[in-house]
Amino acid sequence: MKVLILYHSQSGNTKSFAEGIQSKLTALGHQTDCIQLQTASPVKHKSVREQQDIEITNLPDPQAYDMLLFGGPVWAFGPSPVIVEAIRKMDSLAGKTCLPFASMGLFCEKMGGTATLRYMSRELATKGAKVLPGAICKRMFHDPAAQIEKNSAKIVHTIT
Ligand SMILES: Cc1cc2nc3c(=O)[nH]c(=O)nc-3n(C[C@H](O)[C@H](O)[C@H](O)COP(=O)(O)O)c2cc1C
Numbered sequence: 001m002k003v004l005i006l007y008h009s010q011s012g013n014t015k016s017f018a019e020g021i022q023s024k025l026t027a028l029g030h031q032t033d034c035i036q037l038q039t040a041s042p043v044k045h046k047s048v049r050e051q052q053d054i055e056i057t058n059l060p061d062p063q064a065y066d067m068l069l070f071g072g073p074v075w076a077f078g079p080s081p082v083i084v085e086a087i088r089k090m091d092s093l094a095g096k097t098c099l100p101f102a103s104m105g106l107f108c109e110k111m112g113g114t115a116t117l118r119y120m121s122r123e124l125a126t127k128g129a130k131v132l133p134g135a136i137c138k139r140m141f142h143d144p145a146a147q148i149e150k151n152s153a154k155i156v157h158t159i160t
Contacts, residue, residue: 003159004060005034007071008082010043013103013144014071017137020152021069021101028160035060037082047076048119054085062090067097067159068129070120074104074136077112079119087123094128099159101151107140132158 005022009015015036022034040055062068072083079102100120104113113136121131135151135158137144 001066001160002031002064003033004062004065004068005032005071006037006060006068006083006086007035007101008037008073008080008086009071009103010045010073010080013137013139014073014101016144017101017103017148017151018069018071020148021155024152024156025160028156030160033060033065037086039082043080043082045075046081048078048081048084049076050081052081054082056082056086056089059086059089062093062096065096067099068093069099069101069155069159070124071101071103072116072120074102074106074112074116077115079116083120084123087120087127090127092128093124096129097132097159098124098129099132099155100124100134101136101155102134103137103139105139107138107142109136109138113138
C-alpha cells in the first residue's frame with residue numbers, strides 16, 4: 001500500500017507523531033511519503049474560524065496514494081488552519097480512504113482534540129473521502145514518546 005502522511009507542525013510535535021506512524025508502516029513493508037506542509041509566508045497563530053490567507057507551496061497529488069493521513073496541531077480548540085487549507089485545496093479525494101491525526105498540548109481530548117478530528121473528518125468527507133477514525137497525542141501529564149507509540153500503533157492497526 002502506498003500511504004501519504006501529510007501534516008502541519010509548528011514546533012515539531014506533530015512531526016514526531018507523523019514520523020512515528022511512518023516508521024511503523026515502513027516496518028510493515030508499506031511505501032510512505034511523509035510530507036510537512038510549507039507555506040509561502042509565516043502563518044498567524046489564529047483559530048481556523050478566523051479568516052487568514054494561507055498559500056501552501058508543496059501540496060502533493062492525492063491520486064498517487066492508496067491511503068492518505070492528514071495531521072496537525074490543535075489550535076484554539078480546533079484544527080490548525082494550515083491542514084484545513086491543505087484539505088480544501090487538495091484535488092478530489094473521491095474513492096480515497098483518509099484518516100485525521102492531531103497533537104495537542106492539554107491533557108484531555110475534550111480540550112480541543114476531539115473537535116479537531118471531527119472538523120478535519122468533516123472537511124475530508126466534503127472532498128469525497130471515506131474517513132476512518134483518527135488518533136490524538138496529548139502532552140500535558142503524558143509521556144510524549146509513549147503517546148506517539150500508542151497512537152501510531154492505533155492508526156496503523158486501523159488502516160492495515
Ligand atoms: C496558537 C495555539 C493554540 C493552541 N491551542 C490549543 C488548544 O486549544 N488545546 C490544546 O490542547 N493545545 C493547544 N495548543 C498546543 C498545541 O496543540 C500543541 O503544543 C501541539 O502539540 C503543537 O504541535 P506542533 O509542535 O506540531 O506545532 C495550541 C498551540 C498554539 C500555538
